[in-house]
Amino acid sequence: MQKSQRLIQLIMRINAKPSFTVGELAAEFGLSTRTITRDLQELSELGVPVYSVQGRGGGYRLLRERLLPPISFTEGEALTLFFACQTLDYFGALPFGEGADTALHKFYHYLPADRKDQIDRLKDRIMFWSPFRPMSADILQTLLQAIMTNVVVTITYKSGSGESERNIQPIGLYANSGYWYCPAYCFSRGDIRQFRADRILSAAPNESIPSRADISRKTLSDKPDKDRLEQTILRLNLTPKGVFELESNPRIAPFIRRKEDGSGTANVQIAAEDLSFYADLIWRLGGEAQITGPAEAIEYMRQKLEAVRRLY
Template sequence: MLKSQRLIQLIMRLNAKKSFTVRELADEFGLSTRTITRDLQELSELGVPIYSVQGRGGGYRLLRERLLPPISFTEGEAIAMFFACQTLEYFSSLPFGDGAESALHKFYHYLPADVREQIDRLKNRIMFWSPYRSMSADVLQTLLQAIMIRSVVTIEYKSSSGVSERHIQPIGLYASSGYWYCPAYCFLRENIRQFRADRILSAALNATIPCREDVSRQTLLNKPKKDHLEQTALRLELTNKGVWLLESNPRFAPFLQRNEDGSGAVVNVKIAAEDLEFYVDLIWQLGENAKILGPAEAIACMKQKVDCMRMLYP
C-alpha cells in the first residue's frame, strides 16, 4: 500500500475511534509500532488534532474537531458546493460558526485556475438574497449543538408578554425570510412551540433535564397536529392580484378556486381557532385584494385592526 493511501485510511480509522493505542493500530494495519508512531507524528504535523493521554490505560485521542479525509469532487460538484455555501452569505448569523466561510474559501482556493475564473464571472450574477435580520450566532450554535447531541436548552425568551425562562428540547432549525426558527418542545407549556431565534436572549445546554424520547423522534417534517383543538373554517374572496399573491402560499394554495375573470376564492381552510389571529394578520397584508367572508370572529378581528389603523390616521 502506498504511504499516502495508508495515511488516508489511518485518518478514517482514527475518526471512527474515540481513543486508541499505537499497538492497536499496528496490529490492525499489520505494521510495526515504530511505523505507526511516525505516521501519527506526520498526521499531527499535517493538522490532524491528535493528543496523547498520560497514565495507566493511556494512548491517544482526537480532539473534538476532527479532520476528515480528502474527498474528490468533479468540477461541476465543486461549483455546486461553492454556490451552496454562498447561499448563506446574506444571513447575518449562522449556526455553523466560521465553518461555512472556511469551507467556501477552501473550495475556491483549491479549484483549478480556469474553474476559479468561471466562478469569478458568476459572482454578483447569481445571488441567493435573504433579508438581513440581526440575531445571536452563539444562540444558533447552542441550538444546533443541542439537536446534534440531544440536549435540553434553557433559554431566556422575549415575547409580547415579556421575558421568561423556558426549558426547551429543540426539534430542528429552519430559515425563512431571513429569520431562523426553532420548533421545540416547551417543558413549561408541555407542548411543541415555535421559537424565533432573534427573540432568544440567551441559551445554554441543560443536562439536568432528560430529553423526551418521543420528541427526539420528531423532525421538521412532523408538523404539530391541532385536530384535537376547536376548529373553524376560513373563507376568502380574492381579486385577480389576490389570487396571484396566494397561489404560491402553501397555507392557502390547496384551497384556492379560480374564476374565469381571474378572480377567485379560498374556501374552507380548516384551522385551529387559536390560530385565527395569525391568519388574519396574513390576510391583512393583502390589503384590498382579499375579503374575509367567514367566520364572524375573523371579520371582527379584521374590523378591529382597521379601526386601530384609522385612529392612527384620523
C-alpha cells in the same frame, strides 16, 4: 502499502476511535511502533488534531473537531457545493459556525484557474438573497447541537406577553424569510410550539431533564396536529391578483375556488388560536383580499386599520 494510503487509513482509524495507543495501531497495521509514531507526528504537522496523553492509561487522543480523509470531487460537484454555500451568505447568523465560509474558501482555492475565472465573472450576477435578520449564532449552534445529541435546552424566550423561561426539546431548525424557526416540545406548555430563534435571549443544554423518545422521532415533516383544538373557518374574497398571490401559499392554496373572471374565494379551516397569524398574512395583500369571516378576524383587521390611521 504506500505511505500516502497508510496515512489516509490512519486518519479513518483515528476518527473511528478517538482514543488509542501507538501499540494498538502498530499491531493493527503490522508496523513498528517507531513507524507509527513518525506517522502520527506527520499527521499532526498536516493539521490532524492529535495530541498525546501522559501517565498511566495514556496514549493519544483526538480533539473534538475531526478531519475527514481526502474526498475527490468532480469540477461540477465542487461548483455545486460552492454555490450551495453561497446561498447562506445573506443570513444574519448560521448554526454552523464558520464552517460554511471555510468550506467555500477551500473549494475556491483548489479549483482550476479557468473555473476560478468563471466564478469570478459570476460575482454580483448570481445572488441567493434573504432578508438580513440579526440573531445569535451561539443560540443557533446550541439548538443544532441539541437536535444532534437529543438533549433538552433551557431557554429564555421573549414573546408579546414578556420574557419567560422554558425547557424545550428541539425537533428541527428551518429558515424562512431570513428568520430561523425551531419547532420544539415545550415542557412548560406540554405541547409542541414554534419558537423564533431571534426571540430566544439565552439557551443552554439541560441534561437534568430526560428527553422524550416520541419527540426525538419527530421531524420537520411532521406537522403539529391541531385538529383537537377549537376550529374556525377563515373566509376570504380575493381579487385576481389576490388569487395569484395566495396560490403559492400551501396553507391557503388548496382552499381557493377561482371564478371565471380570475377572482376567487377561500374557506380555510384553521385552529382558532392561529387566527391572528392568518389575518396578518392577509393584511399584507392590502385591497387584494377581504376577510368576510369570522367576526373576530374582521375586528382584528379593524383594530390594525385604526392603529395605522392614528399614525397618519
